Structures are given as C-alpha cells and as structure tokens.
Amino acid sequence: xxxxxxxxxxxxxxxxxxxxxxxxxxxxxxxxxxxxxxxxxxxxxxxxxxxxxxxxxxxxxxxxxxxxxxxxxxxxxxxxxxxxxxxxxxxxxxxxxxxxxxxxxxxxxxxxxxxxxxxxxxxxxxxxxxxxxxxxxxxxxxxxxxxxxxxxxxxxxxxxxxxxxxxxxxxxxxxxxxxxxxxxxxxxxxxxxxxxxxxxxxxxxxxxxxxxxxxxxxxxxxxxxxxxxxxxxxxxxxxxxxxxxxxxxxxxxxxxxxxxxxxxxxxxxxxxxxxxxxxxxxxxxxxxxxxxxxxxxxxxxxxxxxxxxxxxxxxxxxxxxxxxxxxxxxxxxxxxxxxxxxxxxxxxxxxxxxxxxxxxxxxxxxxxxxxxxxxxxxxxxxxxxxxxxxxxxxxxxxxxxxxxxxxxxxxxxxxxxxxxxxxxxxxxxxxxxxxxxxxxxxxxxxxxxxxxxxxxxxxxxxxxxxxxxxxxxxxxxxxxxxxxxxxxxxxxxxxxxxxxxxxxxxxxxxxxxxxxxxxxxxxxxxxxxxxxxxxxxxxxxxxxxxxxxxxxxxxxxxxxxxxxxxxxxxxxxxxxxxxxxxxxxxxxxxxxxxxxxxxxxxxxxxxxxxxxxxxxxxxxxxxxxxxxxxxxxx
Amino acid sequence: xxxxxxxxxxxxxxxxxxxxxxxxxxxxxxxxxxxxxxxxxxxxxxxxxxxxxxxxxxxxxxxxxxxxxxxxxxxxxxxxxxxxxxxxxxxxxxxxxxxxxxxxxxxxxxxxxxxxxxxxxxxxxxxxxxxxxxxxxxxxxxxxxxxxxxxxxxxxxxxxxxxxxxxxxxxxxxxxxxxxxxxxxxxxxxxxxxxxxxxxxxxxxxxxxxxxxxxxxxxxxxxxxxxxxxxxxxxxx
Numbered sequence: 001x002x003x004x005x006x007x008x009x010x011x012x013x014x015x016x017x018x019x020x021x022x023x024x025x026x027x028x029x030x031x032x033x034x035x036x037x038x039x040x041x042x043x044x045x046x047x048x049x050x051x052x053x054x055x056x057x058x059x060x061x062x063x064x065x066x067x068x069x070x071x072x073x074x075x076x077x078x079x080x081x082x083x084x085x086x087x088x089x090x091x092x093x094x095x096x097x098x099x100x101x102x103x104x105x106x107x108x109x110x111x112x113x114x115x116x117x118x119x120x121x122x123x124x125x126x127x128x129x130x131x132x133x134x135x136x137x138x139x140x141x142x143x144x145x146x147x148x149x150x151x152x153x154x155x156x157x158x159x160x161x162x163x164x165x166x167x168x169x170x171x172x173x174x175x176x177x178x179x180x181x182x183x184x185x186x187x188x189x190x191x192x193x194x195x196x197x198x199x200x201x202x203x204x205x206x207x208x209x210x211x212x213x214x215x216x217x218x219x220x221x222x223x224x225x226x227x228x229x230x231x232x233x234x235x236x237x238x239x240x241x242x243x244x245x246x247x248x249x250x251x252x253x254x255x256x257x258x259x260x261x262x263x264x265x266x267x268x269x270x271x272x273x274x275x276x277x278x279x280x281x282x283x284x285x286x287x288x289x290x291x292x293x294x295x296x297x298x299x300x301x302x303x304x305x306x307x308x309x310x311x312x313x314x315x316x317x318x319x320x321x322x323x324x325x326x327x328x329x330x331x332x333x334x335x336x337x338x339x340x341x342x343x344x345x346x347x348x349x350x351x352x353x354x355x356x357x358x359x360x361x362x363x364x365x366x367x368x369x370x371x372x373x374x375x376x377x378x379x380x381x382x383x384x385x386x387x388x389x390x391x392x393x394x395x396x397x398x399x400x401x402x403x404x405x406x407x408x409x410x411x412x413x414x415x416x417x418x419x420x421x422x423x424x425x426x427x428x429x430x431x432x433x434x435x436x437x438x439x440x441x442x443x444x445x446x447x448x449x450x451x452x453x454x455x456x457x458x459x460x461x462x463x464x465x466x467x468x469x470x471x472x473x474x475x476x477x478x479x480x481x482x483x484x485x486x487x488x489x490x491x492x493x494x495x496x497x498x499x500x501x502x503x504x505x506x507x508x509x510x511x512x513x514x515x516x517x518x519x520x521x522x523x524x525x526x527x528x529x530x531x532x533x534x535x536x537x538x539x540x541x542x543x544x545x546x547x548x549x550x551x552x553x554x555x556x557x558x559x560x561x562x563x564x565x566x567x568x569x570x571x572x573x574x575x576x577x578x579x580x581x582x583x584x585x586x587x588x589x590x591x592x593x594x595x596x597x598x599x600x601x602x603x604x605x606x607x608x609x610x611x612x613x614x615x616x617x618x619x620x621x622x623x624x625x626x627x628x629x630x631x632x633x634x
Numbered sequence: 635x636x637x638x639x640x641x642x643x644x645x646x647x648x649x650x651x652x653x654x655x656x657x658x659x660x661x662x663x664x665x666x667x668x669x670x671x672x673x674x675x676x677x678x679x680x681x682x683x684x685x686x687x688x689x690x691x692x693x694x695x696x697x698x699x700x701x702x703x704x705x706x707x708x709x710x711x712x713x714x715x716x717x718x719x720x721x722x723x724x725x726x727x728x729x730x731x732x733x734x735x736x737x738x739x740x741x742x743x744x745x746x747x748x749x750x751x752x753x754x755x756x757x758x759x760x761x762x763x764x765x766x767x768x769x770x771x772x773x774x775x776x777x778x779x780x781x782x783x784x785x786x787x788x789x790x791x792x793x794x795x796x797x798x799x800x801x802x803x804x805x806x807x808x809x810x811x812x813x814x815x816x817x818x819x820x821x822x823x824x825x826x827x828x829x830x831x832x833x834x835x836x837x838x839x840x841x842x843x844x845x846x847x848x849x850x851x852x853x854x855x856x857x858x859x860x861x862x863x864x865x866x867x868x869x870x871x
Contacts, residue, residue: 125691219694254701255701258705265806276799295713296799304709
C-alpha cells in the first residue's frame with residue numbers, strides 16, 4: 001500500500017502473478033469477460049447439436065441413428081428418437097440458448113470486457129462480485145448439464161433418488177419435457193407428470209435459480225460501474241452506444257431476474273414442500289387423481305414467468321443493438337445518425353418491455369380487455385424499434401462503407417432484426433396470435449429476432465473486438481465465407497418456417513407421421529419445405545466450424561493487430577491490444593468529445609479519438625491552420 | 635489529508651493526465667463522475683476512494699431485492715383471490731402469533747441502535763460505534779431466534795408449510811426475509827471485525843463510513859420490509 005501512496009497511481013487490485021489468480025479465479029474484468037464468452041461458446045455447441053437432432057427427427061422420423069441408441073438407450077431405443085426425447089431436446093435447446101448463450105455472451109462477455117474500458121475505468125466497481133457472478137453462472141451451467149445426464153443416464157439418475165420423489169431420474173430423456181417455459185401444473189407435480197419431470201425438472205429449476213443470482217450480481221456491478229466509474233470528461237451523452245445498451249440491459253436484468261427467481265422458488269416449493277401455488281385441484285394424471293394439491297393457479301406462473309420472459313428477450317438483443325450501432329458508425333465512417341434518439345429509443349424499448357408480457361399469454365384465456373391493452377403496448381414497441389432501424393439506415397446512407405467482417409455481421413443484424421421484428425407486429429395482435437401462437441410462425445419470428453439477430457450481434461462484436469482482446473486479427477476470408485453461409489443459411493431455415501406456420505403446422509410436435517404415413521394431411525404440402533429447412537440447418541450448423549477454427553487459429557496465428565486497426569474513436573482503441581491489467585497502463589484517460597466523430601470537416605483524419613483535444617487537432621492540421629474544426633458540431 | 639500526493643499534472647502525448655482526480659471539473663467540458671466525486675484530495679488512496687460506489691451499489695441491490703418481494707406479493711395477491719374478490723375456500727389465514735410482536739420490536743430497536751452506532755462513527759468515537767454495532771448484531775440475532783421460535787410453535791400445533799396457502803406464504807416470506815437479514819448480520823459482523831483492525835488513517839475512516847452507510851441502508855430496508863410483510867400477512871385482508 002505504501003508504495004502506491006508515493007507513486008500516486010493506484011490500481012485497486014494488483015496484477016496477479018499465479019496462473020490460478022490470473023486465468024481461473026481472476027478479478028480482472030477482461031479475463032472474466034473471456035470466461036463468459038468461452039462458457040457461451042460451449043453452451044451454444046450443446047444447443048446447436050440439439051437443434052440439428054430435432055430437425056433430423058422432424059424430417060426423417062423413425063430413422064435409426066445408432067449413436068443415439070448407444071448414448072441414450074431408453075430415450076432413443078435402437079436409435080429411434082421417442083417423442084419424449086424430442087420434447088426434452090426442445091426444452092434443453094431453449095434453456096441452453098436463452099440463458100447460457102444469449103444472456104451470458106453479449107452482456108457478461110462483451111459487456112464485462114469493454115464497458116469498463118470504454119468509460120475509461122480500470123475495472124468494474126466490484127471486482128470480487130464480478131468474479132462471483134461468473135462462477136455462480138458456471139455452477140448453474142453444471143447443474144443444467146447434470147439435469148441432462150440425471151434423466152438420460154440410469155447410473156447418474158440413481159445418484160439423487162435417495163433425496164425423495166422429486167429427485168427421481170433416469171427416464172431416458174435429456175431433461176424435462178415442458179419447454180424452456182416450464183408451465184405448471186405438469187412442471188409442478190414431479191415424476192408422475194411424465195418422463196424428465198422428476199429429477200430433470202428439479203435440477204432445471206435449481207439451475208435457473210442459480211443463474212438468476214449470477215445475473216443479478218452482474219447487473220448490480222454493471223449499473224454501479226457505469227454510474228460511478230466514468231472517467232473525466234465521459235459524460236453520459238459521450239458514452240458509446242454500446243455502453244448505453246449494456247446499461248439498459250443491466251437495468252432490465254436487475255428488475256426481471258428477481259421475478260423469475262420468485263417464480264422458481266414457488267414452483268420448487270410446489271414440487272417439494274406440498275404447497276399449492278400453481279397446482280389447481282382435481283388434476284388427473286396417468287389415471288391418478290391428485291388429491292394432495294388444490295386451489296393454485298397455473299396462470300400465475302405464466303404471469304411471473306413472462307414478466308421476466310419478455311424483458312429477457314431484450315436482455316438478449318439490446319447488447320447486439322449497441323454493438324451494431326457502434327460498428328455501423330465505425331465502418332460507415334460517419335457519425336451515428338441520431339445519437340440521442342438512439343439512446344432514448346433503447347430506453348423506450350426497455351421500459352415498454354416490462355408492460356407487454358401478456359402477449360405471450362393471449363391463448364391463456366385472459367380477458368379480452370387485458371389482451372387489448374397488452375396488444376396496443378406491444379405494437380407501440382414498433383415505434384422505438386423503427387427509430388433505431390431508420391437511424392441505422394441513416395447512418396449507412398451515402399456512406400463509403402468498409403465491408404469488413406464485423407460490418408457485414410452488423411448489417412446482417414439490421415436485416416434480421418427487421419425481418420424478425422416485422423412479424424412481431426403480426427403476432428402482437430390478439431386476433432392473429434390466437435391461430436398462429438402454437439405454430440411454426442412464432443418459432444420463426446422469435447428465432448430470427450432474438451435468436452439469430454442476437455447471435456449476429458455477437459459475431460459482429462467478436463470480429464470487431466477480437467484484435468483488441470487477443471492482439472491479432474481474425475482471418476478476413478474465412479470470416480466472409482462464414483458470414484455468407486450463415487446469413488443465407490438462417491434465412492433459408494426461418495423464412496420457410498413462416499409458411500409452415502401459416503399452413504398450420506404445430507410447433508413442439510415430435511413427428512407428423514405414423515409408421516411412415518402422414519396423419520395431418522393439411523400440412524402435407526409443407527413436406528418439401530421441412531426437408532429443405534433441415535438441410536439448410538445442417539449446412540449452417542456445420543459452417544460454424546469455420547468460426548470456431550477462425551477464433552482459435554487467429555488467437556495464435558492471426559495477423560498482428562496494432563492499437564487501433566479499425567481506425568475507431570472510442571477509448572478501448574487508445575490502449576494496447578490486449579490492454580494491460582489496469583486497462584490504460586496507469587494513465588487515466590480524459591475525454592473531450594463524443595464517441596462517433598468520423599469524417600469531421602476540416603479535421604486531419606477522418607476520425608477523431610475521444611481523447612483528442614481541439615488544440616491537438618489544430619496542431620495536426622498545420623496547412624489548414626485551424627480553419628475547419630471550429631465548425632464541426634456533435 | 636493524511637498523505638497528500640497531488641497529481642503532478644503530467645501530460646502524456648495525448649493530453650491525458652496521470653491519476654489526478656483533484657481538479658476534476660476543469661479541462662474537458664463534459665464530466666464523468668470519477669473526476670468530481672466530492673473528494674478534494676489528491677491522487678492518494680483517500681483521494682481515489684469513491685464512497686459513492688457502495689451507496690449506489692446498495693441502492694441497486696435493494697431494487698433487485700424489492701422486485702423479488704414484489705413478485706412474491708403479487709403471487710400472494712393472486713392466490714388470496716384479491717383479484718376477483720372471491721376468497722378461495724382453502725384460504726384460512728393464521729391468527730397472528732404473539733411472538734411476532736416481539737420480533738417486530740426487536741428489529742425496530744436494531745435500526746435505532748445502528749443509527750446510534752453510525753452517529754458515533756461520524757463523531758469519530760470508535761468505542762461507541764463498536765458497542766452499538768454489537769448491540770445491533772444481538773438484536774438482529776434475537777429477531778431471527780424469535781422468528782424461529784414462532785416456526786417451532788406453529789409446527790408444534792401441526793401447522794405446516796403445506797397446510798394452507800396463507801401458511802405457505804407465511805413460511806416462505808418469513809424465510810426469505812430471514813435469509814436476507816442473516817446476510818445483513820454477516821455484513822454487521824464484517825463492520826465489527828473492521829473496527830478491531832489496527833489500521834487507521836483517513837482512508838480507513840472514509841471506508842468505514844462508506845461501508846457503514848451502505849450496510850445501514852440494507853439494514854433499514856430489511857426493517858421496513860419486515861413491517862411491510864407483517865402488515866401484508868396479517869392486516870391487509
């Protein structure tokens with residue numbers, strides 16, 4: 001401590017020396033950010049494999065996949081997937097993707113790494129809490145993996161059966177079969193409710209509850225850091241839009257996750273403590289009348305779940321919006337169009353997101369008056385969304401665009417956000433939602449807008465910040481091939497699904513044929529589409545190998561990157577790549593201007609760093625002797 | 635200012651100053667909060683220390699905790715049938731266990747003792763701070779003990795978690811509140827342990843005040859939360 005007081009520059013925690021403190025239990029927000037990214041990159045593989053398995057079962061039902069039969073002898077006897085096995089894939093695919101990919105990487109990953117640097121801080125406000133939030137999340141992940149094996153594997157299934165009826169596993173599925181929404185009463189009644197609803201469901205709830213705690217710790221840290229740790233000159237309206245996005249996301253997480261946690265606790269008590277929060281009386285399951293519960297309301301769970309669930313989709317997409325705004329401006333070499341409007345639109349989306357949860361429940365039998373209110377509020381989200389979209393287009397308008405890989409993905413994000421969002425206007429209307437709700441139309445809608453668009457935001461962010469994080473560039477050629485296959489691939493997957501939905505193809509069905517005979521003739525015309533989608537899905541999934549290869553290869557073999565390879569303006573590009581432990585090597589940056597000063601008339605370069613003073617600019621442009629840059633505005 | 639080492643305004647090539655927090659408002663025409671956090675000091679530890687962080691962090695945490703109990707309250711309201719004014723037939727509310735009045739008195743008292751402790755700390759009277767902090771810990775433990783005895787009494791009377799929905803909520807809400815209060819007691823213990831530390835000086839003093847301020851926010855919130863839960867469970871019918 002004494003040494004610091006003399007030197008006058010203090011890092012709140014020392015650069016760690018040992019391997020464990022540096023890379024495993026690290027307090028450094030940069031390491032924690034990368035840990036979050038690696039967690040997401042692991043989870044997304046699990047989720048992706050599950051989705052491909054689902055597609056294969058839908059296209060070629062009854063086909064024998066020997067490897068499945070070996071791995072899951074009960075759930076897929078002789079390699080033929082049972083309907084329960086399919087439903088458990090649906091559940092775990094959704095859970096993995098929504099929680100451990102879409103929530104962890106954009107916020108916990110990129111946000112953790114870049115929020116402190118972009119506001120000129122040396123770390124998060126509470127580094128220890130930051131570390132805890134990652135490790136708690138990781139425990140949640142491990143418990144979720146356990147849920148897969150406790151149901152899929154007889155041996156693991158026996159481990160916990162001593163704990164009681166609620167921990168009976170070994171049903172042959174890979175988890176609960178109730179979807180990522182876990183609707184009661186089936187999720188509340190235990191093993192009697194079907195395969196996977198015993199130990200699998202219990203562990204699912206525990207995993208999600210742990211995840212809630214981890215996310216809350218993270219959100220607390222993000223908000224405090226942003227409010228308290230901005231460097232001198234970094235006023236709120238000089239922050240990059242990425243920071244606004246992470247801040248809004250953190251506020252949403254802070255207010256939404258406790259509600260899911262509360263719901264999870266109630267559900268868990270219904271399963272284990274004999275309470276009846278969600279279980280109504282008179283339930284008959286597998287010829288048994290449930291007499292131990294009465295009076296609860298399954299709809300209550302839906303309200304609690306979707307009060308969390310709707311903000312959650314913005315938690316997934318808002319960081320992508322931030323990254324997209326940032327990247328579009330950088331490679332269009334133009335200031336972002338309507339900075340202020342972007343900020344307010346983002347907050348508008350976040351705020352409205354708390355009042356629209358009912359649109360997930362139009363088919364729950366809610367009062368038409370409530371449905372009307374939810375519907376109007378839902379459609380009004382179109383306004384801030386349109387502001388954002390038009391501002392993105394305004395940023396691109398007339399620009400000399402540099403078509404780098406991050407730029408391609410950012411433009412892809414805009415495209416997917418529009419394509420997926422536009423059907424939100426369809427589904428937000430009660431009369432249209434009622435017939436479409438349980439069809440592939442909804443599936444296509446939310447996969448495009450919150451799934452794939454958010455993933456594109458992550459790809460954009462990864463290829464944009466990779467040089468900063470690892471000091472090397474990602475390979476541009478591989479990146480472009482990866483982009484085009486993925487971009488065309490996801491449209492090939494999800495556009496046909498809209499058509500299937502309009503035809504009336506119900507979602508969550510494991511198969512539409514029995515003994516090779518179609519049993520729902522009204523969807524026969526969609527059969528070629530179903531096979532086409534599966535082929536597209538397999539191609540797109542395989543193409544992701546390119547990304548993983550590019551990622552790991554570039555870490556070691558990529559072209560060396562300098563401090564500022566993209567000629568961007570924000571604070572992270574004023575420091576070394578990768579940044580030192582305290583981000584700015586003992587220097588506290590001072591900010592003199594907004595984040596997107598590109599192509600300023602009269603300026604010596606087409607970009608001005610946030611740290612450059614007007615005096616410095618004048619000295620750079622000797623020839624013009626200070627003519628131009630007085631005229632530039634923000 | 636114990637160790638004033640004011641930043642030397644060393645200008646780097648990009649016009650960034652080295653660790654000089656004092657003269658925050660001059661220079662750039664916008665302002666972040668780090669530069670002007672109310673610390674007139676220089677670039678030493680005391681100057682760098684940002685007490686706002688704990689207060690802001692605590693308010694944010696309390697917002698999250700408030701949402702948890704809001705969600706549980708809304709579940710309570712729905713289950714009690716307040717929505718459509720039809721009381722469900724299985725809704726048989728508990729009679730107020732007498733001991734809860736003692737619990738309430740204990741926790742209200744603990745808020746008062748905490749404030750006395752904090753006043754002592756502000757005046758720089760360490761011994762007053764330590765003594766009343768200890769009293770607060772004991773009152774907090776007393777509250778938890780009292781809640782626990784209420785549970786034992788109810789179990790003794792054959793009233794279990796699964797008996798009826800009001801009782802379920804009673805156990806759930808008191809347990810959730812109790813767990814949070816237990817966290818508060820750990821925080822108080824931490825404050826106590828810090829008073830035993832030998833290290834003195836302005837930094838330590840500021841840090842103690844900031845920590846005590848944040849913990850007091852939490853503690854009073856838990857006090858208020860208990861009163862709210864008590865009213866919700868037994869009076870707002």
